[in-house]
Amino acid sequence: MQPVVEAKQVNKVYGGKGNVYTALDQIDLTVQEGEFVGIMGPSGSGKSTLLNMLATIDQPTSGDIVIAGTSILKMNEEQLSIFRRDRLGFIFQDFNLLDTLTVRENILLPLALAKMNIHELERRVDEIADKFGIRQILDKYPTHISGGQKQRTAASRAIVSKPSLILADEPTGALDSKSATDLLESLRDLNEQDKSTILMVTHDAFAASYCKRVLFIKDGRMFTELVKGHANRKEFFNKVLDVLSVLGGGISDVI
Numbered sequence: 389m390q391p392v393v394e395a396k397q398v399n400k401v402y403g404g405k406g407n408v409y410t411a412l413d414q415i416d417l418t419v420q421e422g423e424f425v426g427i428m429g430p431s432g433s434g435k436s437t438l439l440n441m442l443a444t445i446d447q448p449t450s451g452d453i454v455i456a457g458t459s460i461l462k463m464n465e466e467q468l469s470i471f472r473r474d475r476l477g478f479i480f481q482d483f484n485l486l487d488t489l490t491v492r493e494n495i496l497l498p499l500a501l502a503k504m505n506i507h508e509l510e511r512r513v514d515e516i517a518d519k520f521g522i523r524q525i526l527d528k529y530p531t532h533i534s535g536g537q538k539q540r541t542a543a544s545r546a547i548v549s550k551p552s553l554i555l556a557d558e559p560t561g562a563l564d565s566k567s568a569t570d571l572l573e574s575l576r577d578l579n580e581q582d583k584s585t586i587l588m589v590t591h592d593a594f595a596a597s598y599c600k601r602v603l604f605i606k607d608g609r610m611f612t613e614l615v616k617g618h619a620n621r622k623e624f625f626n627k628v629l630d631v632l633s634v635l636g637g638g639i640s641d642v643i
Protein backbone atom coordinates (compact mmCIF):
# COMPACT_ATOMS: atom_id res chain seq x y z
CA MET A 389 0.00 0.00 0.00
CA GLN A 390 1.30 3.44 -0.93
CA PRO A 391 1.68 5.89 2.00
CA VAL A 392 -0.54 8.98 1.86
CA VAL A 393 2.28 11.20 3.03
CA GLU A 394 5.98 10.78 3.68
CA ALA A 395 8.55 13.20 5.09
CA LYS A 396 12.06 12.04 4.22
CA GLN A 397 15.01 13.39 6.19
CA VAL A 398 13.35 16.78 6.40
CA ASN A 399 15.36 19.72 7.70
CA LYS A 400 14.09 23.25 8.12
CA VAL A 401 16.50 26.03 8.91
CA TYR A 402 15.43 29.62 9.51
CA GLY A 403 17.63 32.68 9.29
CA GLY A 404 21.20 32.89 7.97
CA LYS A 405 24.57 34.57 8.40
CA GLY A 406 25.40 33.53 11.97
CA ASN A 407 21.78 33.59 13.04
CA VAL A 408 20.73 30.11 11.98
CA TYR A 409 17.92 28.27 13.76
CA THR A 410 17.17 24.61 13.03
CA ALA A 411 13.42 24.18 13.48
CA LEU A 412 13.33 20.61 12.09
CA ASP A 413 16.22 18.16 12.17
CA GLN A 414 16.14 15.00 10.02
CA ILE A 415 12.45 14.27 10.41
CA ASP A 416 11.20 11.00 8.92
CA LEU A 417 7.50 10.33 8.95
CA THR A 418 5.18 7.98 7.08
CA VAL A 419 1.40 8.11 7.27
CA GLN A 420 -0.53 5.22 5.71
CA GLU A 421 -4.02 5.43 4.26
CA GLY A 422 -6.71 5.33 6.95
CA GLU A 423 -4.45 6.41 9.83
CA PHE A 424 -5.39 9.08 12.39
CA VAL A 425 -2.06 10.47 13.58
CA GLY A 426 -1.41 13.11 16.23
CA ILE A 427 1.69 15.29 16.48
CA MET A 428 2.56 16.60 19.96
CA GLY A 429 5.50 18.40 21.52
CA PRO A 430 6.38 21.42 23.63
CA SER A 431 5.80 24.93 22.33
CA GLY A 432 8.41 25.78 19.68
CA SER A 433 9.32 22.14 19.02
CA GLY A 434 8.46 22.42 15.30
CA LYS A 435 4.94 20.97 15.04
CA SER A 436 3.42 23.77 12.95
CA THR A 437 6.57 24.02 10.83
CA LEU A 438 6.21 20.31 9.99
CA LEU A 439 2.48 20.59 9.30
CA ASN A 440 3.02 23.61 7.03
CA MET A 441 5.50 21.59 5.03
CA LEU A 442 3.18 18.61 4.76
CA ALA A 443 0.50 21.11 3.69
CA THR A 444 2.87 22.35 0.93
CA ILE A 445 2.58 25.88 2.34
CA ASP A 446 6.31 25.89 3.14
CA GLN A 447 9.28 23.98 1.72
CA PRO A 448 11.99 22.04 3.56
CA THR A 449 15.57 23.36 3.50
CA SER A 450 16.60 19.80 2.63
CA GLY A 451 14.88 16.44 2.43
CA ASP A 452 11.64 15.69 0.62
CA ILE A 453 7.88 15.54 1.17
CA VAL A 454 5.99 12.96 -0.88
CA ILE A 455 2.20 13.08 -0.90
CA ALA A 456 0.26 10.25 -2.58
CA GLY A 457 3.42 9.28 -4.46
CA THR A 458 4.27 12.79 -5.72
CA SER A 459 7.23 14.81 -4.47
CA ILE A 460 6.09 18.37 -3.69
CA LEU A 461 9.55 19.62 -4.60
CA LYS A 462 8.93 18.66 -8.22
CA MET A 463 5.79 20.81 -8.54
CA ASN A 464 5.54 24.47 -9.55
CA GLU A 465 3.23 26.97 -7.76
CA GLU A 466 0.28 26.31 -10.05
CA GLN A 467 0.58 22.55 -9.71
CA LEU A 468 0.86 22.95 -5.94
CA SER A 469 -2.29 25.02 -5.67
CA ILE A 470 -4.29 22.51 -7.75
CA PHE A 471 -2.79 19.74 -5.63
CA ARG A 472 -3.82 21.50 -2.38
CA ARG A 473 -7.33 22.05 -3.72
CA ASP A 474 -7.88 18.47 -4.92
CA ARG A 475 -5.96 16.39 -2.41
CA LEU A 476 -5.75 18.23 0.93
CA GLY A 477 -8.28 19.39 3.50
CA PHE A 478 -7.23 21.96 6.11
CA ILE A 479 -8.72 22.57 9.53
CA PHE A 480 -7.02 25.44 11.33
CA GLN A 481 -7.70 26.97 14.71
CA ASP A 482 -8.88 30.32 13.35
CA PHE A 483 -11.57 28.76 11.07
CA ASN A 484 -10.91 31.02 8.02
CA LEU A 485 -14.61 31.27 7.19
CA LEU A 486 -15.85 34.03 4.86
CA ASP A 487 -18.35 36.19 6.77
CA THR A 488 -20.17 37.34 3.61
CA LEU A 489 -21.09 33.76 2.68
CA THR A 490 -23.56 31.46 4.46
CA VAL A 491 -22.42 28.27 6.15
CA ARG A 492 -23.64 26.30 3.08
CA GLU A 493 -21.72 28.57 0.69
CA ASN A 494 -18.58 28.38 2.80
CA ILE A 495 -18.73 24.57 2.69
CA LEU A 496 -19.43 24.63 -1.07
CA LEU A 497 -16.46 26.86 -1.87
CA PRO A 498 -13.85 24.16 -2.59
CA LEU A 499 -16.37 22.22 -4.69
CA ALA A 500 -17.39 25.29 -6.70
CA LEU A 501 -13.72 25.72 -7.57
CA ALA A 502 -13.62 22.10 -8.70
CA LYS A 503 -16.60 22.76 -11.06
CA MET A 504 -18.90 19.97 -9.92
CA ASN A 505 -22.53 19.37 -10.92
CA ILE A 506 -24.98 21.43 -8.74
CA HIS A 507 -27.13 18.48 -7.60
CA GLU A 508 -24.09 16.47 -6.65
CA LEU A 509 -22.81 19.56 -4.77
CA GLU A 510 -26.00 19.91 -2.76
CA ARG A 511 -26.16 16.22 -1.97
CA ARG A 512 -22.59 16.28 -0.70
CA VAL A 513 -23.18 19.34 1.52
CA ASP A 514 -26.32 17.81 3.09
CA GLU A 515 -24.49 14.56 3.78
CA ILE A 516 -21.59 16.34 5.48
CA ALA A 517 -23.84 18.73 7.41
CA ASP A 518 -25.62 15.68 8.86
CA LYS A 519 -22.31 14.10 9.79
CA PHE A 520 -21.22 17.23 11.68
CA GLY A 521 -24.68 18.08 13.06
CA ILE A 522 -24.91 21.52 11.42
CA ARG A 523 -27.81 21.03 8.98
CA GLN A 524 -30.04 23.49 10.85
CA ILE A 525 -27.50 26.33 10.48
CA LEU A 526 -26.66 25.92 6.78
CA ASP A 527 -28.36 29.20 5.81
CA LYS A 528 -26.90 31.27 8.64
CA TYR A 529 -23.86 33.53 8.39
CA PRO A 530 -20.66 32.83 10.38
CA THR A 531 -21.23 35.89 12.59
CA HIS A 532 -24.50 34.31 13.82
CA ILE A 533 -23.18 30.90 14.87
CA SER A 534 -21.14 29.65 17.85
CA GLY A 535 -17.40 28.93 17.90
CA GLY A 536 -18.06 25.19 17.92
CA GLN A 537 -20.41 25.52 14.92
CA LYS A 538 -17.78 27.60 13.11
CA GLN A 539 -15.19 24.94 13.73
CA ARG A 540 -17.51 22.19 12.48
CA THR A 541 -18.28 24.31 9.40
CA ALA A 542 -14.55 24.68 8.77
CA ALA A 543 -14.13 20.92 9.23
CA SER A 544 -17.01 20.27 6.79
CA ARG A 545 -15.38 22.53 4.21
CA ALA A 546 -12.08 20.70 4.72
CA ILE A 547 -13.55 17.30 3.91
CA VAL A 548 -16.24 18.14 1.34
CA SER A 549 -13.97 17.47 -1.60
CA LYS A 550 -13.01 14.07 -0.14
CA PRO A 551 -9.32 14.92 0.21
CA SER A 552 -6.76 12.13 0.44
CA LEU A 553 -5.34 13.82 3.54
CA ILE A 554 -6.92 16.02 6.22
CA LEU A 555 -4.46 18.28 8.05
CA ALA A 556 -5.59 19.84 11.32
CA ASP A 557 -3.59 22.39 13.34
CA GLU A 558 -4.91 22.66 16.91
CA PRO A 559 -8.50 22.13 15.67
CA THR A 560 -9.92 22.16 19.19
CA GLY A 561 -7.75 25.01 20.48
CA ALA A 562 -10.50 27.64 20.43
CA LEU A 563 -13.34 25.38 21.56
CA ASP A 564 -15.05 24.68 24.89
CA SER A 565 -14.85 21.07 26.04
CA LYS A 566 -18.29 20.04 24.69
CA SER A 567 -17.58 21.48 21.21
CA ALA A 568 -14.08 20.00 21.26
CA THR A 569 -15.45 16.55 22.09
CA ASP A 570 -18.10 16.85 19.32
CA LEU A 571 -15.43 17.77 16.77
CA LEU A 572 -13.09 15.00 17.88
CA GLU A 573 -15.90 12.44 17.70
CA SER A 574 -16.72 13.68 14.18
CA LEU A 575 -13.08 13.30 13.16
CA ARG A 576 -12.94 9.82 14.70
CA ASP A 577 -16.11 8.79 12.79
CA LEU A 578 -14.66 10.21 9.60
CA ASN A 579 -11.54 8.13 10.14
CA GLU A 580 -13.31 4.93 11.18
CA GLN A 581 -16.34 4.99 8.88
CA ASP A 582 -15.06 6.86 5.81
CA LYS A 583 -11.44 5.70 6.18
CA SER A 584 -10.22 9.30 5.93
CA THR A 585 -6.55 9.84 6.68
CA ILE A 586 -6.03 12.54 9.32
CA LEU A 587 -2.93 14.26 10.67
CA MET A 588 -3.57 16.52 13.66
CA VAL A 589 -1.22 18.80 15.59
CA THR A 590 -2.38 19.29 19.15
CA HIS A 591 -1.22 20.47 22.58
CA ASP A 592 -4.05 18.63 24.19
CA ALA A 593 -3.65 15.07 25.52
CA PHE A 594 -7.44 14.62 25.45
CA ALA A 595 -7.52 15.46 21.72
CA ALA A 596 -4.50 13.21 21.08
CA SER A 597 -6.27 10.30 22.79
CA TYR A 598 -8.68 10.16 19.81
CA CYS A 599 -5.75 9.35 17.47
CA LYS A 600 -4.58 5.84 16.60
CA ARG A 601 -0.93 6.90 16.79
CA VAL A 602 0.79 9.92 18.33
CA LEU A 603 4.23 11.26 17.37
CA PHE A 604 6.16 13.37 19.85
CA ILE A 605 8.60 16.02 18.64
CA LYS A 606 11.21 17.70 20.80
CA ASP A 607 13.63 20.43 19.65
CA GLY A 608 12.83 19.70 16.01
CA ARG A 609 13.57 15.97 16.30
CA MET A 610 11.34 12.94 16.49
CA PHE A 611 11.33 11.97 20.18
CA THR A 612 9.10 8.88 20.26
CA GLU A 613 5.75 7.54 19.13
CA LEU A 614 2.81 5.84 20.81
CA VAL A 615 0.45 3.42 19.09
CA LYS A 616 -3.03 3.03 20.54
CA GLY A 617 -3.41 -0.63 19.51
CA HIS A 618 -6.13 -2.26 21.62
CA ALA A 619 -6.02 0.35 24.39
CA ASN A 620 -9.25 2.27 24.97
CA ARG A 621 -9.30 6.07 24.78
CA LYS A 622 -8.85 6.58 28.55
CA GLU A 623 -5.89 4.17 28.69
CA PHE A 624 -4.32 5.84 25.68
CA PHE A 625 -4.89 9.27 27.25
CA ASN A 626 -2.89 8.12 30.31
CA LYS A 627 -0.08 6.81 28.10
CA VAL A 628 0.06 10.17 26.28
CA LEU A 629 0.31 11.94 29.65
CA ASP A 630 3.15 9.62 30.68
CA VAL A 631 5.17 10.51 27.58
CA LEU A 632 4.47 14.21 28.05
CA SER A 633 5.81 13.98 31.58
CA VAL A 634 9.15 12.58 30.38
CA LEU A 635 9.29 14.87 27.35
CA GLY A 636 10.15 17.77 29.68
CA GLY A 637 11.33 21.15 28.37
CA GLY A 638 8.29 23.36 28.42
CA ILE A 639 6.03 20.60 29.64
CA SER A 640 3.72 23.21 31.17
CA ASP A 641 3.13 24.45 27.63
CA VAL A 642 2.05 20.99 26.54
CA ILE A 643 -0.65 20.11 29.07
Ligand SMILES: Nc1ncnc2c1ncn2[C@@H]1O[C@H](COP(=O)(O)OP(=O)(O)OP(=O)(O)O)[C@@H](O)[C@H]1O
Binds near residue numbers: 411430431436438
Ligand atom coordinates in the same frame (compact mmCIF):
# COMPACT_ATOMS: atom_id res chain seq x y z
N1 LIG B 1 9.40 32.14 9.95
C1 LIG B 1 10.21 31.83 10.98
N2 LIG B 1 11.41 32.42 11.12
C2 LIG B 1 12.25 32.10 12.13
N3 LIG B 1 11.97 31.18 13.08
C3 LIG B 1 10.78 30.56 12.99
C4 LIG B 1 9.83 30.85 11.94
N4 LIG B 1 8.74 30.05 12.12
C5 LIG B 1 8.99 29.32 13.23
N5 LIG B 1 10.21 29.61 13.75
C6 LIG B 1 10.83 29.00 14.93
O1 LIG B 1 10.88 27.60 14.72
C7 LIG B 1 10.56 26.91 15.93
C8 LIG B 1 9.41 25.95 15.70
O2 LIG B 1 8.21 26.73 15.53
P1 LIG B 1 6.79 26.04 15.38
O3 LIG B 1 5.78 27.13 15.18
O4 LIG B 1 6.85 24.98 14.34
O5 LIG B 1 6.60 25.36 16.81
P2 LIG B 1 5.34 24.64 17.43
O6 LIG B 1 5.82 23.35 17.97
O7 LIG B 1 4.22 24.59 16.43
O8 LIG B 1 4.98 25.64 18.60
P3 LIG B 1 3.57 26.02 19.26
O9 LIG B 1 3.11 24.79 19.93
O10 LIG B 1 3.93 27.10 20.23
O11 LIG B 1 2.66 26.48 18.15
C9 LIG B 1 10.28 27.97 16.98
O12 LIG B 1 11.43 28.15 17.78
C10 LIG B 1 10.00 29.21 16.18
O13 LIG B 1 10.38 30.37 16.87
